[in-house]
Amino acid sequence: MNASTAADEEARWFGDYSVGDRQITFWAIGPLRLWLEHRPLEWWIGWQTGREVDDQSLIVAREIALDDMPETVERRRFAVQGATDRIRLAPRLADRPVVSRPRIPVQVLAGEQVTVFVSTPLWLELRALPVDRRLLEVPVVRAHDTWFGPNTRSGGVAYASFTRARVDLESMPRLLSLALTQVTVENHGRDDLLIERLSIPAPELSLFIDRDNRFWTQSLTVRRDTTGNLAAVRLANGPPATLAPESELIAAPRHNPGRGVLRRALDALLG
Amino acid sequence: MPQEPLGALSAALTELLTPERITALIGSVLIFLIGLVVARVVSFLVARPLKRPTDVQRVILIRRVVFYSVLLFFTLTALRQAGLNLDILLGAAGILTVALGFAAQTSVSNLISGLFLLAERPFSIGDLVTIDDVTGEILSIDWLSVKIRKFDNVLVRIPNETVLKTKTFTATRYPIRRVDMMLSLDYATDLRQAVDVLKTVTDSNPLALDEPRPVFFFRGFDDNCITLQFSAWTFTKNYFTLKNELFFEIKEAFDKSGIQFPFPQRTITFATDEPPQIPIREDYP
Numbered sequence: 001m002n003a004s005t006a007a008d009e010e011a012r013w014f015g016d017y018s019v020g021d022r023q024i025t026f027w028a029i030g031p032l033r034l035w036l037e038h039r040p041l042e043w044w045i046g047w048q049t050g051r052e053v054d055d056q057s058l059i060v061a062r063e064i065a066l067d068d069m070p071e072t073v074e075r076r077r078f079a080v081q082g083a084t085d086r087i088r089l090a091p092r093l094a095d096r097p098v099v100s101r102p103r104i105p106v107q108v109l110a111g112e113q114v115t116v117f118v119s120t121p122l123w124l125e126l127r128a129l130p131v132d133r134r135l136l137e138v139p140v141v142r143a144h145d146t147w148f149g150p151n152t153r154s155g156g157v158a159y160a161s162f163t164r165a166r167v168d169l170e171s172m173p174r175l176l177s178l179a180l181t182q183v184t185v186e187n188h189g190r191d192d193l194l195i196e197r198l199s200i201p202a203p204e205l206s207l208f209i210d211r212d213n214r215f216w217t218q219s220l221t222v223r224r225d226t227t228g229n230l231a232a233v234r235l236a237n238g239p240p241a242t243l244a245p246e247s248e249l250i251a252a253p254r255h256n257p258g259r260g261v262l263r264r265a266l267d268a269l270l271g
Numbered sequence: 272m273p274q275e276p277l278g279a280l281s282a283a284l285t286e287l288l289t290p291e292r293i294t295a296l297i298g299s300v301l302i303f304l305i306g307l308v309v310a311r312v313v314s315f316l317v318a319r320p321l322k323r324p325t326d327v328q329r330v331i332l333i334r335r336v337v338f339y340s341v342l343l344f345f346t347l348t349a350l351r352q353a354g355l356n357l358d359i360l361l362g363a364a365g366i367l368t369v370a371l372g373f374a375a376q377t378s379v380s381n382l383i384s385g386l387f388l389l390a391e392r393p394f395s396i397g398d399l400v401t402i403d404d405v406t407g408e409i410l411s412i413d414w415l416s417v418k419i420r421k422f423d424n425v426l427v428r429i430p431n432e433t434v435l436k437t438k439t440f441t442a443t444r445y446p447i448r449r450v451d452m453m454l455s456l457d458y459a460t461d462l463r464q465a466v467d468v469l470k471t472v473t474d475s476n477p478l479a480l481d482e483p484r485p486v487f488f489f490r491g492f493d494d495n496c497i498t499l500q501f502s503a504w505t506f507t508k509n510y511f512t513l514k515n516e517l518f519f520e521i522k523e524a525f526d527k528s529g530i531q532f533p534f535p536q537r538t539i540t541f542a543t544d545e546p547p548q549i550p551i552r553e554d555y556p
Contacts, residue, residue: 081483099482145506146481147447157446157506161480198483204515 012213013060013110014089016251018247021085023065028059029176032140038085043128043135047074053121053162056176072255076087077134078128091122092137092251093179093217094202099148100161101197108193116165116195119178120202122215128157128210141177148199158199165198179207179215182240185270186223192260193224199269201262203235207251210244224270232270233262292354299353306345314338331412332389364463377432381415384431388412394441401440401518403428446482448507454522455496457533462497468528472504472520480504496533 018027019038027034031050036043044263046069100118105245108114122140127133143162165183166172172180187193201214205217215237223232235257291489314337318330351357362491372379389412392398399421407421417434419427442448456465473479482502492499503523505513525532541547 026272044330051475135502142477144477144481145509147483147504152483152504154443 002197009190010062012209013058013234014124016086016088016092018085018132019087020144021062024064024069026062026068027089028057028063028176029124029252030057030140031055031142032138034071034124034138035073036087036126037065038083038087039080041081041083043080043083043087043101044075044127045078045126045136046075047138048073049139051142051144053141053175053177054173055141058176065238067255076136077187080128080131080133080135081215082131083128083133084130087135088125088129088132089126090125090127090251091140091207091215092125093205093207094121094123094143094159095137095254096203097148097156098143098147098156098200098202099160100165100200101165102165102195106167106195108185108187108195110187110190110192114167114195115184116198117169117172118181118183118198118200119161119163119166119172119175120181120205121159121162122177122179122207122267139155148197155226158203161200162220165195174214179217180239180244180252181205181217182219182243184219184221186243189224189228193270195270197270201257203220203254204257204262205235206249206253207250208239208244208247209250212247214244216244233269235262242264292512295352295354299349301347302345304353306342306349309345310338313341329392332386335389341356346398349396368497369541375432381431381441384435385412385416386434388417388431392437394444398444399442401442405429405514412425442506442510446507447483447504449502450517451452451500451502452492452512452514452517452536454499454501454521455493455532456499457531458465458497460530461496462499464528465525465530467497467531469501472517476503476513476520478509478516480506495535527549 013029014029017025019036021038021040024035024037027036031052033048033050035046038044046223048070061208092271098118098120102116104117106114121143123137123139124140127136128135143159145159146154146160148158162175162178163173165247169180182199183198185193185195185198198215200220202217205220208216210216219236221234221236223234225231238244238249241247314334317337318334347357350360394409396409396411398406400409402417402419405419405421405427407410407419407427410418410426412418414431416428416430419429421427454465454469456462470485471485473485479485480503485501485503488500488502490500503513503517
C-alpha cells in the first residue's frame with residue numbers, strides 16, 4: 001500500500017506502476033477516484049470524476065477489496081495484446097481551450113502590458129505497458145462546459161476555469177488537479193485593451209512540473225498588434241524559471257503548435 | 272385471312288430493321304449504357320474532394336447536376352446514333368414539357384422544391400428538425416420528398432413542396448442550444464431564494480454552460496402561481512441529457528429548500544358579512 005497526502009511534497013501520483021494480477025488497486029487524485037484491475041491480456045478500469053476542485057485527496061496505488069468499490073462507478077474493460085501488469089498514469093492538459101475571467105475586467109493601456117495567472121484542469125491518461133497503448137483518458141476534475149465566441153452562432157467549445165485570472169501568483173490556490181499558466185498581455189495597439197476573459201489554448205500547450213510538484217504549462221505572451229485586431233501568441237519553452245524552479249516536461253501538447261507562435265484574431269483569445 | 276396482316280407486319284419490320292439500322296440501334300444502346308457508367312463515375316469523382324460531413328447536401332446537389340448533365344449528353348449522342356433527328360425532337364420537347372407539366376404537376380413541383388431545398392439548405396442530413404408538426408432526424412433529401420425518422424423509429428415522408436411551404440425548425444443548426452423550463456412557484460415563495468437555488472443547480476451541473484449564463488424571465492402572476500422561465504445553455508448534443516437532469520435536480524433542490532410547486536387554489540369571498548349557510552344532508556349514504 002502506498003498512501004500519502006497532498007502535504008507530502010514528494011508525492012507524485014503519475015508514472016509507471018505494476019498492478020497485481022486480479023487485484024483491485026485504487027488511486028485518489030484530487031476529486032478523481034480510479035480503480036484498476038489487471039487480468040491476463042486485459043485491464044479493468046473504473047473511475048469517478050467529481051467537480052470538487054478543493055478536494056486534495058491523494059492516495060496512490062492502494063490495494064483494496066472488491067467490496068470497497070462502489071457500485072455506481074463507471075467501468076470499462078480493455079483487451080490489449082501484449083499487455084503485462086504494468087500501466088502508465090500520465091497527466092495531460094485539457095482537450096479544449098480553457099476560459100478564465102478576472103474578477104474585475106483589466107484595462108491595459110496603449111503601450112502597456114499586464115501579467116496574469118490562469119489555472120487549467122488536468123486530465124489523466126492511462127497507457128498499457130510495454131505496448132504503450134492508450135486505454136483511457138479522463139478529467140481529474142470535471143470543469144464546466146462553456147462557449148467562447150462573439151455570439152451564440154459562432155465561437156468554440158471550451159471549459160470554464162475553476163479560478164479567476166489573477167495578477168498575483170500568491171493568491172492562486174495551490175490545487176492538485178490544476179495546472180498554472182502565466183499569461184502576459186502586451187498592448188501594442190493605439191487604444192486601451194479591455195480584458196474581460198481570456199482563452200488559454202490548452203491543447204496546444206505542454207505540461208511541466210516544478211521542484212515543488214506544482215503543475216505548470218509553458219508561459220504565453222499575447223501581443224496585440226498595432227492594428228488592434230490581430231494577436232500573436234508566443235509560447236515560451238517552459239514555465240517562468242523564477243516561479244517554477246527546476247521544472248521538467250511531463251506531457252507534450254495534444255496538437256502541435258508549429259513554430260511556437262499562434263496567430264489568432266484578438267476576439268478568439270480575449271473574447 | 273390472318274396470313275395477310277402478318278405478312279404485311281413482317282415486310283414492314285424487314286424494311287425497318289435493316290442490318291444498318293440494327294447496328295445503329297445497338298450502338299446507341301451501348302452509348303447510353305456507357306453514358307450511365309461515365310455519369311456515375313464522373314459525378315463521384317467530382318464530388319469526392321468536396322465531401323465533408325457538414326456539406327452532405329451540397330455534395331448531393333453537385334453529384335446530381337453532374338450525373339444528369341453527363342447522362343443527357345450521352346442520351347442525345349445515343350439518339351443521334353439511332354438516326355433520330357434531334358431538331359425535331361427538341362421542337363417536340365416544348366410541347367412535351369407542357370403536356371408533362373400538366374400531367375405531373377405535383378411531381379414537378381416537388382422536384383423543383385427539392386432543388387431549392389438542396390440549394391437553400393435549411394437543414395442537413397442528420398439534423399434534428401420539426402417540419403409540419405413532425406419531429407425527428409433527417410434521413411435523406413430526395414428528388415420528391417424529405418425522409419424523417421421520428422424518435423419512435425417511424426419513417427415519415429414529407430413532400431418537398433410541403434417542406435418549402437411550411438415552417439421548419441432545425442434544432443441542431445448551431446453548436447449550442449438553450450434549455451427552457453417553465454416553473455410554477457407558489458405565491459408564498461421567496462423569488463430571490465428560488466433564483467439562488469436555480470443558480471446553484473446549474474453551477475453544479477457541468478453540462479450547463481458557464482457562458483452564456485443561465486437567464487430568468489418573469490412570465491407573470493397567474494391564477495395559482497407565479498410563472499418563472501428558467502433557461503440554461505448547453506452544447507446541442509447535450510440538450511436532452513441536461514433537460515432531464517435539470518428536472519431532477521431542480522425538484523430535489525426545491526424540496527431541500529422548502530420551495531413548493533403550487534396546486535390549483537381558489538379564494539372565495541362572500542358578498543355579505545353573514546356566515547355562509549351550508550346545508551348538511553342527513554340522508555347522505
